[in-house]
Amino acid sequence: MKWSRTRSAKFFAVGAAAALLLTACGGDSDEGEGTEPDADAPATDEEITLTITTFNQFGYEALYEQYMEENPNITIEATAIDTGGNARTDTFTKIAAGSGLTDIVALEEGWLGAIMEVSDQFADLRDFGIEDRKSDWLEWKYNQATDPEGRVIGYGTDIGPEGICYRPDLFEAAGLPSERDAVADYLEGDWAHYFDVGREYQAATGKAWYDHSGFIWNGIVNQMDEGYYTADGELNVEDNADMRDSFDLVAEAVADGLSAGQAVWDWNGGQSFVDGTFATFVCPGWMLGVVEGQVQTGAEAAGVDPASVVWDFADVFPGGAANWGGSFLAVSETSEHKEAAAALASWLTEPEQQLVAFEAAGAFPSTVEAADTLAAEATPRATFNNAPAGQILASRAQGIQAQFKGPDDSVIQENVFGPALQQLDDGSLDGPGAWDAAIALLNELVVNN
Template sequence: MKLSRRTKVVAAVAGAASFALLAAGCSSSSGDSGSSTNPITLTVTTFGTMGFDKLYAQYEKEHPNIKVKATNIDTGDNALTDWQTKEAAGSGLPDVQAVEEGWLSKVMQVSDQFNDLKSYGANDIKSRWVDWKLKQATDKNGRIIGYGTDIGPEGLCYNSKLFKAAGLPSDRDAVATLFGGDSATWDKFFSVGEQYHKATGKAFYDQSGFIWNAMVNQQPEGYYTKDGKLNVENNADLQALWSKLGAGAAAGLSANQTQWDWGKGKAFTDGTFAAFVCPGWMLGVVQGQVKAGGGDASTGWDFANVFPGGAANWGGSFLTVPKQSKHPKEAAALAAWLTSATSQVATFQAAGTFPSVTAAQSDPGVTGASDLTKFFNNAPVGQILAERAKGVVAQYKGPDDSVIQSQVFGPSVQEIDSKKKTADQAWADAMKLLNQLVVNK
């Protein structure tokens, strides 16, 4: 499903050592606790750019008995493959494994292969997270197997200079009104896109895949029903949304970009498209792409408090401690520290990773000025994301959710974007892939 995400890390973190020590003192580990002269090494596997690099260094400074050896995998899909391979082999997993929301249900199928963090103090800190985030990481036996990092409420990134040149409002409040404010719909989004295309002759958004992802995530039930049954074939609501998406592509609103490859950022700086769907963590991606393409804050990207179709959440991750860890006590302490309010403020400042910890959501480090706010024309990024998070409900993600998103609908998105197939033809192709890759696998 995703994701090559986030760009850089900012700010050292202090003051959370006492919390880590509390968590560390709740149980014994199978390994040596280490010392400053002979520290133990904790291995961590993440994906994209989760904003932890400087936090690792800070943790080592505050815990001289610990060394952190981090491995970062480029995308969530590749991280899933890495985890599945090592899980099947019964060896090679790290002490702390990052898990993406889209494949959390796969992890839950083998949740007994992960440590119950209640054994390491989870009950003492479980109130820190929004309720639905904690529920996502709790298995059917009541074991908490993951500490929440970010959540992904979505707003709309747009290029104010391109909007203005097309005769559209460019002020973020006016842009929110343009799309319908609290009553924003996908019909209105595509209508504005048609206005833009008519005025400029250019595409409105980069490609259809991210829009489709948002549309699906907004439904009460996505690719699976709440009781775990497939919910795709003959789903009239999804087919209706797919038709809207196909019509937008047919009208020239999609720039037919390859997902996660925008020509080394050039598409963000040369006017290839003007609007982009943005969960919090995507803000860092946009900033990084603009800079890679030779641009900066003056390129004109802004962030509006609006999203077609209403509240939506895309993504979010968890830190788990596999049973393969030789140092579960120390690994759980590190995972707890990395997901403390202080740490989540730091990762937000780095890349817009909106906290799942409630205390961090209202922290001045999130609601106030940051490198991201300056880049996005002084937009109150944290405040907007807090508003966009209202009404978000965690959608059940089935075991093949990420496969359906990337391997079933991914090729069909390319078919409509390239105009090689109609929406109906591309949907039919997706259903064939669904039966090959999921139903009859």
């Protein structure tokens, strides 16, 4: 089931409809069935409406229906914004205006540093018992949502361990290994090796290896011990020799024709996932749902059966373990129903519900119990050639180190390096010119702002 990611949707509990939604969004898995709302949920017969804003695909649609069915006095109104960047803009615009935040607000890891500067806009979840659940989460995930004053402002949803999505038919046509274990072995190595394999592919087919350089660059930066900021919170870009060397590596790959130069978050209406425009794609867990949606949309536009477009998912990522993304559910201080909102946010992030969200959207759990379940169960994911996506992501999660994210981390990725990399991809700038353009934007948007 797919909801428009740019519209508001009111969900009303109807028993039969809820059952259908659970089947449509959760697949055939029985994970999460029979789960009950948090026992600590406030006991009240007052009819209330709870509002929640998320972004991308959280996989919550069936869970909203389930919660309302089991709590008939509660109506959930859900808004899903198309991207994390737009959600950041929406959140900070409403904070600046002093009104408009929904009861529950999804916060993305990349802009959590900026949120910490206004963390008093969100409730301290210790007041609603989150410390009783502390051991549910990976320790670093729980700590990420703790502000400098010790207030905990977010229930952890997912994390973003990364693997490589690829087209096995395109690999086979290029004479490369196509079976996922063999692909994982073949791609094992650093980013230079990944690009070298891409050159093999490009030489054999004349086609691009990956969609665009922005996501590639994001993966590289997230693997660094310190990214755009040092662990002490200082900017770490302009004189960062390792970062510049990595940028030059990407520029060489672009010069050799490995990038398809796609617009960020726009793959020709999904058709580029269908027509062979590129062969590999960086895939944190939450991106699996994005790929599925793009394949569905692109296939329909091209007039082909979506089932005929086969992607796969390999247990490998250039350079080793990396985390991209992961979110939290916060309760706004302006909410008139903080206790009820906290109860809903807590329930949505319990292990059973995290498993349902994974089945629906690929959001890999941040709770230890749910992650262990996926590590032990090789449930096939049909869109990805029946790859055991949960098991693969559990493997990719091993060794992840949480990187410090500064207040303008997402701005630097999206608005500083994003435009520069797009110009690199489209050929309007070479490597040195694109780096200089990024530094100019850094000074304009961050340093001097």
